[in-house]
Amino acid sequence: DYNWAQYYELDDTYNWMISLANKYPHVVTLIEGGKTYQRRSILGVKISKSLSEKPGILLEAGIHAREWIAPAAATFIINQLLTSNLDSVKDLADNYNWYVFPHANPDGYVYTHTTNRMWRKTRTPYGKCFGADPNRNWDFHWNEVGASSDPCSDTYAGPSAFSEIETLSLSNYIASIKDKIHLHISFHSYSQYLLYPYGHTADLPDNVEDFQRVFNASIAAISQRYNTKYTGGNIYDAIYPAAGASIDWAYGTQGVRMAFCYELRPSSASVLTGFKLPAEQIIPASEEVLDSITAMVGEVKKLG
Numbered sequence: 001d002y003n004w005a006q007y008y009e010l011d012d013t014y015n016w017m018i019s020l021a022n023k024y025p026h027v028v029t030l031i032e033g034g035k036t037y038q039r040r041s042i043l044g045v046k047i048s049k050s051l052s053e054k055p056g057i058l059l060e061a062g063i064h065a066r067e068w069i070a071p072a073a074a075t076f077i078i079n080q081l082l083t084s085n086l087d088s089v090k091d092l093a094d095n096y097n098w099y100v101f102p103h104a105n106p107d108g109y110v111y112t113h114t115t116n117r118m119w120r121k122t123r124t125p126y127g128k129c130f131g132a133d134p135n136r137n138w139d140f141h142w143n144e145v146g147a148s149s150d151p152c153s154d155t156y157a158g159p160s161a162f163s164e165i166e167t168l169s170l171s172n173y174i175a176s177i178k179d180k181i182h183l184h185i186s187f188h189s190y191s192q193y194l195l196y197p198y199g200h201t202a203d204l205p206d207n208v209e210d211f212q213r214v215f216n217a218s219i220a221a222i223s224q225r226y227n228t229k230y231t232g233g234n235i236y237d238a239i240y241p242a243a244g245a246s247i248d249w250a251y252g253t254q255g256v257r258m259a260f261c262y263e264l265r266p267s268s269a270s271v272l273t274g275f276k277l278p279a280e281q282i283i284p285a286s287e288e289v290l291d292s293i294t295a296m297v298g299e300v301k302k303l304g
Ligand code: 0X9
Pocket: 064, 067, 135, 188, 189, 190, 195, 196, 197, 198, 199, 200, 235, 242, 245, 247, 248, 261, 263
């Protein structure tokens, strides 16, 4: 049975999501963030415990194919929202509508299983190379900084903003529900950072004091359980300039006032091992990020 002691292939997780929709028909709805270049579905679940309108939280993971802990943590959170008996988790499930896409880059993820574990991008052919970086492809200050115009680069921004059908169609889905979304969360790995806009400029978002308050509560909460230290801040200063990321687009163009990117475990490693978080750490890494999101949602709620 599906569990969090191992990493799964795309179809295993999609079949598990389909089984959830069958098991919890009044709570789980399958949603589709569009199709990929290779015609796979970008499958998501909406978790909604009643028909009344509630604030929405959007969680996308797996934009980068090799960051396997990201989709694993997203499915862990889906499962907890549906099965946990803890009051703190039940409150999250009862009081919010969740829109979760564990695999924002399915073609890339399949490729990391079949051919190249270190693949990052989409699989769109561009001359003799493949793929654009789907976290440099969103239409907000696209390709201004921290991205490449070389199709063979791992940070290739693509020939134009939203050139990738994956980012175009997922962005269209998000745009269709933007007024309901109070918080957008993106899961990546690795480095143990929590990041907020912007990536294209050192200028801070106009509500940076709110961001910093939510950030502080979120990184305090993530260390409680296993003493795991996260740092971060605005992306430009905390890691590096990078334009065209999903959370910057959500914040900068959709009016989503709270948008964060988690760079999950491990803290640091060589690129060869950093993306290969041992499967025994899926559960602790996911538990602590759910602790953090619980605190994050509580702080966001206080903002009104
Ligand atoms: O470079 C990236 O896209 C992310 N790091 S990763 O090692 N997972 O590739 C950082 C993205 C954060 N950027 C913004 N939120 N703007």
